[in-house]
Amino acid sequence: MKGLLLAVALALAAAGRAWAAPATEDQIAKAVVSYAINVQHHQLIPAVDHVAVVGNYAIADWSSGANNGESLAVHGSAGWRIVAASTQAFEESDLRRHGVPAATAKALIAKIAALERAETEAG
Numbered sequence: 001m002k003g004l005l006l007a008v009a010l011a012l013a014a015a016g017r018a019w020a021a022p023a024t025e026d027q028i029a030k031a032v033v034s035y036a037i038n039v040q041h042h043q044l045i046p047a048v049d050h051v052a053v054v055g056n057y058a059i060a061d062w063s064s065g066a067n068n069g070e071s072l073a074v075h076g077s078a079g080w081r082i083v084a085a086s087t088q089a090f091e092e093s094d095l096r097r098h099g100v101p102a103a104t105a106k107a108l109i110a111k112i113a114a115l116e117r118a119e120t121e122a123g
Helices: 002-018 024-038 092-097 102-122
Strands: 047-054 057-064 067-076 079-086
Touching (some): 024 057, 024 079, 047 102, 057 102
Antiparallel strands (some): 067 079
């Protein structure tokens, strides 16, 4: 009986790992897609190309057909939510207007630029 209980406990533990929460980038990508469809009424589902995260803030760059841009995500008690989207790259002043601290805004812009640059150099 103890062996059966141990086997059930191990199976539940293994199943728990299979149902782990999605990675931060996946959560942000889901928020970008939801925002694009429900708020911006995109006809095409955007593809999230890069995600830069600094603390509770993130920039995701995306493409949707002939359109591309960036979305600003903020992490709160309900998870990641999109607070701004643009068809142009965010500038520090844009991020600051949405409550992102100056140092975080600078770090986000540098991080997303580095991700884009690395892809360009690799391809």
